Amino acid sequence: MNAMQRRQVVVIGGGPAGLAAAVAAFEAGEKDVLILDREHQLGGILNQCIHTGFGLHTFKEELTGPEYADRYIDKVRDLGIETWLDTMVIDISKDRIVTMISPKNGLIQIEAGAIVLAMGCRERARGALNIPGFRPAGVFSAGTAQRFVNMEGYLPGKEVVILGSGDIGLIMARRMTLEGAKVKMVVELLPYSGGLKRNIVQCLDDFDIPLKLSHTVTRIHGKYRVEGVTVQAVDASRAPIPGTEEYVPCDTLLLSVGLIPENELSRKAGVAISPKTSGPIVNESFETSIPGIFACGNVLHVHDLVDWVSQEAAEAGKNAARFVSAKTQETTAAVSIQTGFGIRYTVPVSVRPANIAKSVLVRYRVADVYRNHCVVVKFDDAVVLRQKKRILTPGEMEQILLLKTWFDQNPAAKTITVALESEESQ
Amino acid sequence: MFDVIIIGGGVIGAHVARNLSRYDLKVGVLERATDVCEFTSKANSGIVHSGLDAVPGSLKAKYNLRGNAMMASTCEQLDVPFRRNGSMILCFGPEEEAGLKELYDQGLANGVEGLRILSGDEARALEPNLTNQVHKAILAPTGGIVDPFKLTLMAAEVAAKNGVRFLFRTEVQRVVRKEDHYLLETRGGTFQTKTVVNAAGVYADVFHNQVSATPLSITPRKGEYCLFDKEVGDLVDRTLFQLPTAFGKGVVVTPTVEGNLLIGPTAYDIENKEDTSTTVEGLKYVVEKAKKSVQKVPMHAVITAFAGLRATEKHKDFVLGEVADAPGFFDAAGIESPGLTAAPAIGEDLAKWVAAKLNAKVKATYAWTNKAIPDFEKAPVDQKAKWIDADKDYGQIVCRCELVTLAQIKEAIRRPLGATTIDGVKRRTRAGSGRCQGGFCSPRILEILSKELHKDPREIAKFGEQSTYLVGLDKELLG
Numbered sequence: 001m002n003a004m005q006r007r008q009v010v011v012i013g014g015g016p017a018g019l020a021a022a023v024a025a026f027e028a029g030e031k032d033v034l035i036l037d038r039e040h041q042l043g044g045i046l047n048q049c050i051h052t053g054f055g056l057h058t059f060k061e062e063l064t065g066p067e068y069a070d071r072y073i074d075k076v077r078d079l080g081i082e083t084w085l086d087t088m089v090i091d092i093s094k095d096r097i098v099t100m101i102s103p104k105n106g107l108i109q110i111e112a113g114a115i116v117l118a119m120g121c122r123e124r125a126r127g128a129l130n131i132p133g134f135r136p137a138g139v140f141s142a143g144t145a146q147r148f149v150n151m152e153g154y155l156p157g158k159e160v161v162i163l164g165s166g167d168i169g170l171i172m173a174r175r176m177t178l179e180g181a182k183v184k185m186v187v188e189l190l191p192y193s194g195g196l197k198r199n200i201v202q203c204l205d206d207f208d209i210p211l212k213l214s215h216t217v218t219r220i221h222g223k224y225r226v227e228g229v230t231v232q233a234v235d236a237s238r239a240p241i242p243g244t245e246e247y248v249p250c251d252t253l254l255l256s257v258g259l260i261p262e263n264e265l266s267r268k269a270g271v272a273i274s275p276k277t278s279g280p281i282v283n284e285s286f287e288t289s290i291p292g293i294f295a296c297g298n299v300l301h302v303h304d305l306v307d308w309v310s311q312e313a314a315e316a317g318k319n320a321a322r323f324v325s326a327k328t329q330e331t332t333a334a335v336s337i338q339t340g341f342g343i344r345y346t347v348p349v350s351v352r353p354a355n356i357a358k359s360v361l362v363r364y365r366v367a368d369v370y371r372n373h374c375v376v377v378k379f380d381d382a383v384v385l386r387q388k389k390r391i392l393t394p395g396e397m398e399q400i401l402l403l404k405t406w407f408d409q410n411p412a413a414k415t416i417t418v419a420l421e422s423e424e425s426q
Numbered sequence: 427m428f429d430v431i432i433i434g435g436g437v438i439g440a441h442v443a444r445n446l447s448r449y450d451l452k453v454g455v456l457e458r459a460t461d462v463c464e465f466t467s468k469a470n471s472g473i474v475h476s477g478l479d480a481v482p483g484s485l486k487a488k489y490n491l492r493g494n495a496m497m498a499s500t501c502e503q504l505d506v507p508f509r510r511n512g513s514m515i516l517c518f519g520p521e522e523e524a525g526l527k528e529l530y531d532q533g534l535a536n537g538v539e540g541l542r543i544l545s546g547d548e549a550r551a552l553e554p555n556l557t558n559q560v561h562k563a564i565l566a567p568t569g570g571i572v573d574p575f576k577l578t579l580m581a582a583e584v585a586a587k588n589g590v591r592f593l594f595r596t597e598v599q600r601v602v603r604k605e606d607h608y609l610l611e612t613r614g615g616t617f618q619t620k621t622v623v624n625a626a627g628v629y630a631d632v633f634h635n636q637v638s639a640t641p642l643s644i645t646p647r648k649g650e651y652c653l654f655d656k657e658v659g660d661l662v663d664r665t666l667f668q669l670p671t672a673f674g675k676g677v678v679v680t681p682t683v684e685g686n687l688l689i690g691p692t693a694y695d696i697e698n699k700e701d702t703s704t705t706v707e708g709l710k711y712v713v714e715k716a717k718k719s720v721q722k723v724p725m726h727a728v729i730t731a732f733a734g735l736r737a738t739e740k741h742k743d744f745v746l747g748e749v750a751d752a753p754g755f756f757d758a759a760g761i762e763s764p765g766l767t768a769a770p771a772i773g774e775d776l777a778k779w780v781a782a783k784l785n786a787k788v789k790a791t792y793a794w795t796n797k798a799i800p801d802f803e804k805a806p807v808d809q810k811a812k813w814i815d816a817d818k819d820y821g822q823i824v825c826r827c828e829l830v831t832l833a834q835i836k837e838a839i840r841r842p843l844g845a846t847t848i849d850g851v852k853r854r855t856r857a858g859s860g861r862c863q864g865g866f867c868s869p870r871i872l873e874i875l876s877k878e879l880h881k882d883p884r885e886i887a888k889f890g891e892q893s894t895y896l897v898g899l900d901k902e903l904l905g
Contacts, residue, residue, distance in 0.1 A: 001807070001808055001811040001812075002811075038823065038826070086821075086822065088823040088826070090810075090823075090829065099807065101810065101814055101820075101821045101823070102821050103814070103818035103819065103820075103821035103822050104818070104821070105821075106811055106814040106815050106821060107807065107810050107811035107814055107821075109807075122862050122865065122866065123862070123865050125729065125730075125861070125862055125863040125865055126730070126863065127653070127728050127729040127730035127731065127863055128726075128728060128729070130652070130709055130728060130731055132703065132704040132705050132706050132708070132709060132731070133703050133704065134702065134703045135702075135730075135732065136888070136893055137887065137888035137889075137893035137894060137895050138895075140865075141862075141865040143865065144864075144865050144866075144868060144869060147869050148869055148895075148896065149900055151869075152869060152873070152883070153899060153900050154883060154884065154896040154898070154899060154900065155896065155897055155898045155899065155900055155902065155903070156895060156896055156897065157897055158897050158898075158903060179900045179901055179903075179904075180898075180900070180901050180902060180903035180904040181903065218706065219703075223700065223702070223703075224888075224889070224890050224892035224893040225892055225893050225894065251897065264827075
């Protein structure tokens, strides 16, 4: 076995989060940065996202996934940041020992000064939904189908029903159509889509693909290959309504029913995981419950746009660099951020005022569709912000900026609350 | 002319084949699927029963007890994961106590060792997640859990190494009895054999009735299960049964030998011998029933559901041995629970009887043990390092949920009776059986199968030939 190595900042995952974190750590002055990725190439899931729409906020242009990734990969190369590809991390310990394997280097253990978790997320599988019926070929998660079509050049089905209107499902409705399949419908359990508005327009409406809201798939037919699915309307409690069954012949069912941050390694290290996001609980520095282990991107919480991933990861990377040079004030007291009415979660969930320069960005998602509501931020009982929003949907990530001055004005505050209020209630 | 043809490559067929392969005989196994372990043997609870609930004096009782006693050594010989975790039979109120005592006495009559009746609190001390409803329990320390796929596969491999011919995609259409031999008609031609072992699962009655005037009647009894992530695999340590009552048999909550949690099965008769679909009602039933045994059924961690069909013969017992009015035709029929437990014992006896019929001699040398594909995930760090140093394919993870390497997948394909399908790789290596259910690794496994078998990716199937993944090239349908 190889001898234990010692590195300053170890970034796990070379997708958009890992790349941005590594660049930021390097630019913050820490030159000993190492990116680990299990694939043959950097870029992560962006490599199979060949559609455009990436980078509008960061680069003010519409890039494809691989183009967006390339901007960061070029930077990593220019800065000379070391990357180990085909390298799979199999364990992280709480004292930051990272165990990894690769065909080239065998099994290696590294004692890291700081770790940035950037492993991304995976798709929820059929089992999580418990759709009854047979277990034939032809049931794919949307991302698996995307890989077959975009990376391998094969079509996994001719007649397709898509369950779930998450962004990957919407993107795949268009892609499968462009590649010659017939997408019969997109079926969504909720009364609204979980995807971005622009994807509904560009991927469904433009191709006349019907979106059936408040419907679900209640049975998969076909013993060997999918032969059809039963689609059924659901009531307000999401239970199928008897008598509304419709048999839809198809050879493929694509599932776009949610993403789960991939935190198996984080759990091994003992990082505390939020039940709301399924990602690590972090403070304003994106530091997890274990000092020196940071998290960013979809492993932290599922994002809607890659731009926000890069932005968040840059903060995490910078803070990891600060940690190894011991500039983070670990001991200062933290103010916790609580969620009130209508807010599903916030990231971060606590802020140490001493670590804020001017402001700290808090991202959040809402729990339902809300029209004409205000986002209200309170420091204990003092309202510091009331922001009007015409529409808020769970599919789009929102953000608020907490200003340093608010902390200065409320030095004794113990909790910050973020909540929605309907405009009528004022 | 074969000396013996075994119809069916399930766990029974595999163990009969392994035992017969010791003899100087020409043995064939005809299997309609593309792999062994494709039907009932792949969709069951993997439980090694203690034998207390079999009717005393029945073949089920006899072979259960013997199979249970043989399981540790069989699994050691074949390198199959097995754990004697012990089982409990739970009752939920004073009104059920008499029934529990009756079952306990029956267990003693069957010769089950180590049985003990526990109070609810004693049971909860052993299994902290039991509900407070649990009133009393029988502890049966000889109960265990086994990997049903490997118990089948590893035995079949030994048989194949000893020269037994496995013919896949070979569905027997009809059995015809001749003067001193049998004809087995299949779409791929007719096979002649001196003797037949009928291990055809839910179809065993069909073949039996073609040669005998004393008919069998097998009704498929469906069992539906929910399988949970390893993350909750330690909810229980023992296999928890519920005392059968007038209101039904109850369901089992058990860890699997690989560390998952499993609940099920339902038990209801169906007509269609092919219907392995799960149902809304069935899945709801097992979850509701399981809540009676354990406090929290962690529904967030369900990774899949499946159904299997038990081959229930109308007399409710195994049918084993030479058919009286069809000399040379041997039944292994009606093999429902505890069939998996009994398989090593049934295999031993049937082979012995067939060999005696044919006056066969044991070969001077033959393979008897097997060595599993290395389990990378469970190996200690220094062992992992050694494996990668020796073969760099061990450094390439293909299935990240179960940490299965390229080396293991290649070996699964290259072994005797190697995997030819995605599900075949899964049963041999666990690649794709984790929490993402192949979402990540199935395209890669498809590619590896395609390369190793020199097949077009579009020909690679999930299991049967009709279950291919890919329908064409991008834009092919656009014309």
